[in-house]
Amino acid sequence: MPLMxxxxxxxxxxxxGFAVGAFNVNNMEITQxxxxxxxxxxxxxxxxxxxxxxxxxxxxxxxAIIDAAVAEYPWLPIAIHLDHGDTVDLVKTCIADGFxxxxxxxxxxxxxxxxHVTADAVKVAHASGxxxxxxxxxxxxxxxxxxxxxAHEYEKNVEKFLTDPVQAKDFWAKTKCDSLxxxxxxSHGAFKFKHEAKLAFDRIEQIMKxxxxxxxxxxxxxxxxxxxxxxxxxxxxxxxxAKGVPEDQIHMAVTKYGVCKVNIDTDLRLAxxxxxxxxxxxxxxxxxxxxxxxxxxxxxxxxxxxxLHMLNSAGKADAIIQHWEKSGKPxxxxxxxxxxx
Ligand code: G3H
Ligand code: 13P
Ligand code: ZN
Numbered sequence: 001m002p003l004m005x006x007x008x009x010x011x012x013x014x015x016x017g018f019a020v021g022a023f024n025v026n027n028m029e030i031t032q033x034x035x036x037x038x039x040x041x042x043x044x045x046x047x048x049x050x051x052x053x054x055x056x057x058x059x060x061x062x063x064a065i066i067d068a069a070v071a072e073y074p075w076l077p078i079a080i081h082l083d084h085g086d087t088v089d090l091v092k093t094c095i096a097d098g099f100x101x102x103x104x105x106x107x108x109x110x111x112x113x114x115x116h117v118t119a120d121a122v123k124v125a126h127a128s129g130x131x132x133x134x135x136x137x138x139x140x141x142x143x144x145x146x147x148x149x150x151a152h153e154y155e156k157n158v159e160k161f162l163t164d165p166v167q168a169k170d171f172w173a174k175t176k177c178d179s180l181x182x183x184x185x186x187s188h189g190a191f192k193f194k195h196e197a198k199l200a201f202d203r204i205e206q207i208m209k210x211x212x213x214x215x216x217x218x219x220x221x222x223x224x225x226x227x228x229x230x231x232x233x234x235x236x237x238x239x240x241x242a243k244g245v246p247e248d249q250i251h252m253a254v255t256k257y258g259v260c261k262v263n264i265d266t267d268l269r270l271a272x273x274x275x276x277x278x279x280x281x282x283x284x285x286x287x288x289x290x291x292x293x294x295x296x297x298x299x300x301x302x303x304x305x306x307x308l309h310m311l312n313s314a315g316k317a318d319a320i321i322q323h324w325e326k327s328g329k330p331x332x333x334x335x336x337x338x339x340x341x
Contacts, residue, residue: 003070003078005100005131006261008324009044010179010215013260016319018312022046022217023304024083024265026053028065029293030272033300035069039076041305041314046101046261048083051090059097077320081133083263091121095128103181107135111167118175126176133261136171137163137183139220142200143193165206172211179215179261182207184253186220190229190242190266199249204257215260222266223247228274235277247310254311262311271299 009020021038025031025047038045049062066080081101082094091102104121106114118134125132141161163182172180184200186192207216224244232239244266253259279292286292308314325331 006079010260017255019254019262022048022263029297033297037301037304039073041308042317043308043313044077046079048081050083088120101131103133105135115174131178133179134177135181140187141183142185165210169210181217188220193243217261219263221262228270231274235281271303272296275299
């Protein structure tokens with residue numbers, strides 16, 4: 001499944017006032033929902049696969065599903081990305097599987113070790129034309145409860161959790177990574193903030209200054225929309241106090257501060273789960289999986305379309321393909337122009 005790396009996407013996103021959505025895939029319905037939404041909105045996209053997704057669905061199944069999606073929408077710019085790769089061996093395996101982009105996440109290691117493993121991954125990936133995302137800092141660093149410290153200790157240590165702009169410059173110079181996931185207050189999952197949701201926009205601004213030209217990535221960027229939490233809770237779920245990053249803050253991080261890639265998984269899980277719960281609760285006799293997975297897939301389409309507008313990436317597919325053509329690199333053989341609407 002040779003698609004495109006993230007480079008042509010980020011080249012345009014960096015100054016273009018939009019970000020590319022990176023959506024996690026784990027099965028057929030999730031993949032179809034994402035692709036259908038991006039095709040409807042003519043938006044570039046990154047399909048990302050975690051180690052857990054590889055284990056759950058098996059890579060040969062995911063590969064076949066993605067190949068089918070590419071064949072259905074051959075004019076869409078798509079990158080296939082490893083999410084949170086933890087070893088250089090896994091990076092090598094994913095490159096052999098046809099991934100066009102990988103993340104090596106050494107953020108939990110001491111700094112020098114993060115530099116070392118990231119630089120190794122970059123050498124391996126660049127030899128195959130694959131782009132590399134790295135991570136520096138610790139997600140969730142804006143609230144003491146997310147990083148598991150008491151308020152006083154946290155106050156003293158906050159600098160350690162958020163990405164340090166000066167260290168980011170050194171890290172980029174030493175590793176030559178193609179993009180950097182930064183810790184600016186987001187965290188994974190559906191319970192991101194106990195207090196007011198806020199991002200460290202000043203950090204993004206400072207990192208953009210110390211690392212001009214380096215595309216920044218926001219992990220943990222689900223917004224956990226209240227209407228989906230309400231549906232889950234109404235139909236038997238228990239997700240009290242769930243809270244995400246407000247969509248207007250993500251929009252601002254993208255359009256005002258220049259973030260290029262935004263990772264979303266939790267909101268897809270929520271859309272699917274809320275719909276399935278609703279079907280089970282309102283149609284207790286239903287047992288045909290197509291009649292609950294189908295509405296779940298439709299809910300993912302709606303959720304992703306909403307995200308593409310938030311990220312301002314709707315309508316940007318053609319420009320990315322044209323930019324790729326101008327670079328002189330041949331387009332993949334399957335590529336064909338979109339049919340007139
Ligand atoms: O950042 C984590 C993503 O949401 C993937 O989650 O490891 O459960 O597949 P996972
Ligand atoms: P969310 O849990 O906020 O969707 O973040 C997903 C993510 O960062 C995947 O790498
Ligand atoms: Zn992540």
